[in-house]
Amino acid sequence: MRMHFVASETETAQSALTELTERYGQHRWREADVVVALGGDGLMLSVMHQNKGLPVYGMNRGTVGFMMNDYAVGDLPERIAAAEETVTNPLAMTATTADGREYVALAINEVSLLRAGPQAAKLRISVNGRVRLDELICDGALLCTPAGSTAYNYSANGPILPMGSDVLALTAIAAFRPRRWRGAILPRAAVVRFDVLEPEKRPVMADADSRGVDSVRAVEIRSEASIKHRLLFDPGHGLEERLTREQFV
The missing domain is CATH 3.40.50.10330 (Probable inorganic polyphosphate/atp-NAD kinase; domain 1)
Structure with missing residues (x-):
């Protein structure tokens, strides 16, 4: 060998x-x-x-x-x-910044959005092109794979996902409105988009397995089945x- x-x-x-x-x-x-x-x-x-x-x-x-x-x-x-x-399979993240640049990265555990200033972030969440949550006020949110569900996701009180399940966990981090919203379990084929509301007042960074992008305006995430x-x-x-x-x- x-x-x-x-x-x-x-x-x-x-x-x-x-x-x-x-x-x-x-x-x-x-x-x-x-x-x-x-x-x-x-x-x-x-x-x-x-x-x-x-x-x-x-x-x-x-x-x-x-x-x-x-x-x-x-x-x-x-x-x-x-x-x-x-x-x-990893997650593929495409993050668009305030100046219009796009950053692409893979995440084996999770993609997270985190507030980058003193005020809570405001996020709009869409799944497969349909808005599912008009406004989430929070410290952040993350989307994780089953392999990553015991990492940051679990610390944020997200669910542990069985390895054989074709699902992803969408978990809020310290949600303020909707009060105590915990997130959702989505099909692995789902395309999840976060739009940052009031980005100048409430800046947000995106992170794919500890590789960060500052001042994001939108982040789209999908499972990369080809890898x-x-x-x-x-x-x-x-x-x-x-x-x-x-x-x-």
Whole structure:
């Protein structure tokens, strides 16, 4: 098995990188059968954004490691061969700024809109070209994939989505009007548009997996079915099991 190892910059991850490459060798990315990521969830997201073909097997050398397997040096090819594969599609964001420029980015977890000033944001929400909410006054809102539903979405009291579900979660962040509006569950094929109301008075930024765009006027989001990210997990510890377990903690 030809493995390409990637590690975060921490001392723990770099030490693991040295140990594993000495034992199993290091193949170039384009020649490898699998990418082995050593770090935390931030590294995993970075690797997934760079890689759109090879399966990725992560081992936790970071903090939370929700998307990672336990770290062990021995029998790594056997573990990878026996691993369960989970496929996820990213979200494609097109953000239009105040000066008319467009920014396109992919998000594996979520696309979020956040107020960028002292006053609450005002957003109009449309789904498939139809206005569904004329005005949402809030700190922000986000649209997330099932893979990202336990991240920022869960912190904002959004629902955890099963991996096999063809749905996205639209979640409000500190909604003021409508009072306590929590959001909606939408089909994966839905195209969601946020229009920023009163953008000069109430500036808003957009963020796709920690890549931000300031002073947005409109953001359109859709699931990018043509891109598939392949994640590998040890048997019985796949992402579906982790999402279920998270709801009973």
